[in-house]
Structure formats: structure tokens, C-alpha cells
Amino acid sequence: MTNWHVRSYDTTDHTATVRLLEEVRSDEEGPSFDLTDTVLALREDTPAVVAVTPDQFVGVAVGKYEQGYARVLALAISPAWRYRGIGSALLQALENQLIHAGHRRITTLLASGQFGELAFRNRGFVKTGLTLYEKYEPLRPVDVTTVERWGGTLLTAAEWHSLAGMAEGKQLVEQRLLLPIKENELAETYGVVTPTTMLLFGPPGTGKTSFARAVAARLEWPFVELLPSRLVAAGSGGNLAAELRTAITELMQVERVVVFIDEVDEIAQSREAVGPESQSVVNELLKAIPQFRSSPGRLLICATNSIAALDPAFIRPGRFDLVLPVGPPDAPGRRLLLDRFLERIDNKQVDVEPVVAATELFTPADLASTVQRAVAAAFHRAVDKGERLPVTTEDLLAAARSSRPTISADELDRFRSDARAFTRS
Numbered sequence: 217m218t219n220w221h222v223r224s225y226d227t228t229d230h231t232a233t234v235r236l237l238e239e240v241r242s243d244e245e246g247p248s249f250d251l252t253d254t255v256l257a258l259r260e261d262t263p264a265v266v267a268v269t270p271d272q273f274v275g276v277a278v279g280k281y282e283q284g285y286a287r288v289l290a291l292a293i294s295p296a297w298r299y300r301g302i303g304s305a306l307l308q309a310l311e312n313q314l315i316h317a318g319h320r321r322i323t324t325l326l327a328s329g330q331f332g333e334l335a336f337r338n339r340g341f342v343k344t345g346l347t348l349y350e351k352y353e354p355l356r357p358v359d360v361t362t363v364e365r366w367g368g369t370l371l372t373a374a375e376w377h378s379l380a381g382m383a384e385g386k387q388l389v390e391q392r393l394l395l396p397i398k399e400n401e402l403a404e405t406y407g408v409v410t411p412t413t414m415l416l417f418g419p420p421g422t423g424k425t426s427f428a429r430a431v432a433a434r435l436e437w438p439f440v441e442l443l444p445s446r447l448v449a450a451g452s453g454g455n456l457a458a459e460l461r462t463a464i465t466e467l468m469q470v471e472r473v474v475v476f477i478d479e480v481d482e483i484a485q486s487r488e489a490v491g492p493e494s495q496s497v498v499n500e501l502l503k504a505i506p507q508f509r510s511s512p513g514r515l516l517i518c519a520t521n522s523i524a525a526l527d528p529a530f531i532r533p534g535r536f537d538l539v540l541p542v543g544p545p546d547a548p549g550r551r552l553l554l555d556r557f558l559e560r561i562d563n564k565q566v567d568v569e570p571v572v573a574a575t576e577l578f579t580p581a582d583l584a585s586t587v588q589r590a591v592a593a594a595f596h597r598a599v600d601k602g603e604r605l606p607v608t609t610e611d612l613l614a615a616a617r618s619s620r621p622t623i624s625a626d627e628l629d630r631f632r633s634d635a636r637a638f639t640r641s
């Protein structure tokens with residue numbers, strides 16, 4: 217169970233940190249850090265993160281800036297909490313702090329075979345010479361600034377793993393995006409072209425935004441969502457087209473980035489259907505696409521609820537490499553989603569099969585709210601009766617019966633015919 221989480225170190229963690237560092241140092245597979253150095257660094261407001269459970273202090277990672285680079289001074293995890301991914305999560309959070317402080321090259325000293333080596337390897341550190349592990353961060357410090365100016369973030373790998381179902385989409389991403397990057401030289405000899413533009417379409421709440429974020433998480437590229445409202449607010453005179461151009465121009469300087477434009481139909485409706493202001497936005501977007509196509513390392517993902525309303529110029533071949541339908545989950549998908557949403561509930565007596573059967577056409581968002589309503593009902597019952605009664609299958613079925621799926625049968629038909637007409641993969 218993952219009832220731990222990682223957060224920034226603060227001074228009230230000092231005692232627990234020192235105690236853990238001392239404890240960890242005395243066990244045989246224990247890491248070989250310099251306790252004095254680490255404790256002194258902590259006094260000086262050095263970057264550090266901790267892993268805690270509701271009642272325990274289970275891990276810590278401490279970093280330090282040296283001239284021109286950054287070093288991981290110590291990584292310590294309470295012996296009972298090892299091999300659950302806490303080490304990698306701590307390192308990832310620490311790396312985020314170091315990279316924000318402008319450091320790209322991160323090193324650490326490890327004895328071979330010591331605990332923690334795996335966490336460093338999982339985070340992409342490679343051995344140089346005998347014991348020096350170092351990692352070159354995918355983002356340049358200057359890129360961090362640009363990405364943040366446009367409201368972007370680095371997502372954690374968890375966002376990819378927590379995406380339930382979507383097996384086809386995930387496989388496509390692995391094969392078409394990840395593999396050519398990993399097998400870069402081989403891909404080049406075959407002339408493989410990695411997709412750089414992707415359009416997701418499907419009814420509301422089906423997971424388009426979640427999928428786009430998960431792709432960025434999987435690539436470990438920063439994720440920047442360009443919201444029309446934010447663009448207008450940022451720009452002078454509220455000129456959306458001009459702001460869009462500025463954003464794209466600046467983001468094109470970033471070495472690796474996923475740019476996401478949600479509800480693209482709102483800004484790229486058929487030019488005949490709308491006024492001149494919106495025409496220039498469509499033109500700006502049309503100009504942005506070739507820029508993405510000519511620069512590997514950048515991925516443009518657009519999403520829409522109504523692909524048929526998009527300007528036809530936008531979906532002509534040669535514009536989007538991939539045009540993917542994102543529909544309501546099938547039965548296996550719903551099973552996975554329900555399992556995922558129910559995972560967090562300890563007190564339950566649930567058979568998901570009847571719930572899977574009773575939730576046809578439900579989107580992930582519908583399923584999440586169904587589970588929430590079932591949980592609320594069980595909670596109210598517990599308060600009424602003064603007893604810790606579990607969440608039951610019947611609670612879920614009752615919640616499912618009383619909700620109407622976002623997608624109607626008509627809409628599903630329309631989506632299916634759009635999928636036949638527009639999908640390109």
C-alpha cells in the first residue's frame with residue numbers, strides 16, 4: 217500500500233532526520249554518506265526532501281550545491297520501508313529542487329552494492345569511473361524558466377502508471393514515441409519518423425487531458441498546457457493569436473516539451489463559421505504545426521470534444537501525425553478504473569463485476585463520481601448507525617442507477633462514426 221508521500225524538508229524534521237541517518241548508517245547494507253556533512257548542510261537550508269506516512273518518518277534525501285554542479289549527499293530509507301519505490305520518489309523530488317536552483321549535472325558517491333544504488337539507477341543515474349554516479353537532467357535550467365513562464369510542470373512517472381485502461385493508446389505511445397527515442401540510431405537507419413503532433417478526440421470526461429499528461433510523464437518531458445484564457449490574460453490587448461505565436465516561439469526554444477491545447481475546437485472552429493479574430497487564431501495554429509514537425513523533441517497534443525466542428529484545414533493529412541479517438545472505456549477498462557478508484561477504500565465488501573455491467577457508457581469521470589457517491593452513502597450510514605459499516609456492492613449499484621452517464625447512446629454513435637472517419641495512427 218502506498219500510504220507514504222514525499223514532501224520538502226522543513227526544520228521540524230531535523231530530529232527525525234538525524235535519527236534516521238544514524239540508524240541507517242549502522243545497518244550492513246547501509247549507505248556510506250558523511251553524516252557530519254549532511255547534518256551541517258541541513259542547517260544551511262540545503263535542498264532536502266522527506267518521505268512520511270501519517271505516523272512515521274520513513275525516508276530522507278539531502279542535496280547540496282557545489283561549484284557548478286549539484287550533489288546528492290545522502291539517501292536514507294528506514295529498513296522496513298525499502299524496495300517500494302520510496303528511494304526513486306525521494307530522488308525525483310530532490311532532483312526537482314536541484315533543477316529549479318539551476319543545476320543540471322547531479323552527482324553522488326555510492327559504494328558498489330550499497331542500498332540506494334537501485335533508486336539512483338531507476339532515476340537514470342549512470343556510473344562513471346568507479347563509484348561516481350551522475351545524471352544529466354533532461355531540462356536545461358533556461359528551459360525550466362521558459363516552461364514555468366507558460367505555466368508548465370514536470371510530471372512524475374506516477375501519472376503514466378495511474379492511467380487505467382487505454383491499452384491501445386499506451387501501446388502506441390510506447391511503440392511510436394518511446395521506442396524510436398530509445399533505439400535512436402537503429403530508428404534512423406530505417407528512416408523512422410517520430411510523431412510530433414497528435415490530436416485526441418472524444419466525448420467529455422473520457423480522459424483526453426489525462427492521456428496527454430500521461431504521455432508527457434512517460435517521456436519525462438515538461439508538460440505545458442496552453443489555455444486560451446491564460447494566453448489572453450498574459451498578452452497585451454488580449455490578442456489571442458499574437459500570444460499564441462509568442463508562446464509557441466518561446467516554447468520551441470525548449471529542448472524537450474509537450475505542448476497541450478485542450479478544447480482546440482473552441483479556438484479552431486471552421487473559419488467560415490466564425491469571425492476574423494478567430495480566423496487569425498486558426499492561422500496561427502496552422503503555422504505552429506509545421507514548426508513542431510520540423511523539430512524532434514517537441515510534441516504538440518491537441519484535444520477536442522467535437523472533431524467534426526474543427527476547421528477542415530486543421531485535420532488534413534500532413535497536419536497531425538496521429539489522430540486518436542478516446543472513447544468511454546469498455547468492460548475491462550471499467551473494471552480497471554473501478555479497481556483503481558476502490559483501491560483507496562479500506563473498509564469495503566465489493567464485487568465489481570455487477571458494477572462493471574451496470575455502468576455501460578460511463579466515462580472515467582462518471583465512474584469516479586459514482587464511487588464517490590457510494591462512499592458518501594456508506595459514510596452517512598456509518599454516522600447514522602454509529603458503526604463502521606463497509607462500502608458495499610449495493611452502494612455502488614445504487615449510485616450507478618441514480619446517475620446518468622455523460623454520454624448518450626446517440627453521442628456514442630456519433631463518436632463511433634467520427635472514429636471511423638478521422639482516426640489516423
Ligand SMILES: Nc1ncnc2c1ncn2[C@@H]1O[C@H](COP(=O)(O)OP(=O)(O)OP(=O)(O)O)[C@@H](O)[C@H]1O
Nearest residue numbers: 378379380419420421422423424425426427580581
Ligand atoms: N484512464 C484513466 N485512468 C484513471 N483516471 C482517469 C482516466 N481517464 C480519466 N480519468 C479521470 O477522469 C476524469 C476526467 O478525465 P479528463 O479530464 O482527462 O477527461 P477529458 O476527456 O479531458 O474531459 P474533457 O473533454 O471534459 O476535457 C479525471 O478526473 C481523470 O483523473
Ligand SMILES: [Mg+2]
Nearest residue numbers: 424425478519
Ligand atoms: Mg480535458
